Amino acid sequence: MEEKIPHAFAIVRPPGHHAQEDQANGFCIFRNVVQAAKVALKNLAKKVLIVDFDVHHGQGTQRAFYNDPRVTYFSIHRYENGRYWPHLEESNYDHIGEGSGKGHNINVPINETHVNNSDYNYIFWNILFPIAQELSPDFIIFSAGFDACIGDPLGEFDVSPLLFPHWIFHLAPICGGKMLLVLEGGYHHKLLAIGVEKCLRVLLGELPQKIEFTTEPKESTILTCLNVIHALKDCWKSLGMNMKISMTHEIKIIHEKPSQEESNNTENIDQEKLEISANLEKIVPFVLKKS
Numbered sequence: 001m002e003e004k005i006p007h008a009f010a011i012v013r014p015p016g017h018h019a020q021e022d023q024a025n026g027f028c029i030f031r032n033v034v035q036a037a038k039v040a041l042k043n044l045a046k047k048v049l050i051v052d053f054d055v056h057h058g059q060g061t062q063r064a065f066y067n068d069p070r071v072t073y074f075s076i077h078r079y080e081n082g083r084y085w086p087h088l089e090e091s092n093y094d095h096i097g098e099g100s101g102k103g104h105n106i107n108v109p110i111n112e113t114h115v116n117n118s119d120y121n122y123i124f125w126n127i128l129f130p131i132a133q134e135l136s137p138d139f140i141i142f143s144a145g146f147d148a149c150i151g152d153p154l155g156e157f158d159v160s161p162l163l164f165p166h167w168i169f170h171l172a173p174i175c176g177g178k179m180l181l182v183l184e185g186g187y188h189h190k191l192l193a194i195g196v197e198k199c200l201r202v203l204l205g206e207l208p209q210k211i212e213f214t215t216e217p218k219e220s221t222i223l224t225c226l227n228v229i230h231a232l233k234d235c236w237k238s239l240g241m242n243m244k245i246s247m248t249h250e251i252k253i254i255h256e257k258p259s260q261e262e263s264n265n266t267e268n269i270d271q272e273k274l275e276i277s278a279n280l281e282k283i284v285p286f287v288l289k290k291s
């Protein structure tokens with residue numbers, strides 16, 4: 001905040017967004033992003049935006065600032081109506097913060113696999129970007145996980161690692177370039193490295209690489225956006241301006257009860273899937289050109 005360093009990328013291990021104040025959870029021990037936000041608030045930041053694009057919901061970060069309007073938490077994550085880890089109702093879009101923090105917790109749950117750049121783009125321009133503009137934060141922290149990228153064995157999404165640099169590029173002017181990226185998950189190591197490199201290049205002043213949007217967003221993504229907008233429309237006047245929304249749209253909150261086995265696994269991400277990640281280089285269906 002003293003403007004000595006405009007932005008940075010913290011390559012930290014283990015990741016941190018699942019850690020609780022007094023308990024490790026989901027590979028995470030320390031609440032790296034929570035601590036960074038607290039330090040920023042102590043050092044002149046008045047409004048902090050956390051953008052969590054790891055494929056899992058960062059329930060540890062959400063809980064830390066759930067009633068604190070100084071920190072706005074945005075998370076886009078695989079949810080599948082509660083069937084995806086960490087199987088928590090609080091990961092759904094109707095959990096918007098409480099007390100003076102109401103409206104400052106924004107969950108965008110994705111309810112099917114293999115969403116791609118088009119879905120993420122739709123969510124960025126209809127939800128994240130308008131809220132960020134209206135909030136006008138003086139510091140943005142990214143919980144930068146790359147497990148939503150195509151080929152990741154846990155995420156099972158089809159997002160390009162080239163997409164997130166576009167988010168950074170478009171959000172930078174909103175906070176005067178004061179941004180911190182903190183590494184979260186990512187279980188295909190090659191993809192993780194590509195994602196980190198491409199984000200770093202944008203932080204260093206390069207333009208993001210061109211990406212293609214070849215499909216329409218999925219219907220479930222559009223429905224999620226409608227639900228998020230209706231849950232938050234009284235808190236953010238800019239929401240819904242760019243899309244035709246039916247004001248009679250009714251929110252249906254769906255959370256399927258996890259199986260006993262899934263419930264038993266809320267502390268740890270599925271280890272078995274990780275073991276196959278080493279062989280995935282051969283099946284990642286795209287080739288990145290060297291820039």
Ligand SMILES: [Zn+2]
Nearest residue numbers: 054055056185
């Ligand atoms: Zn993750």
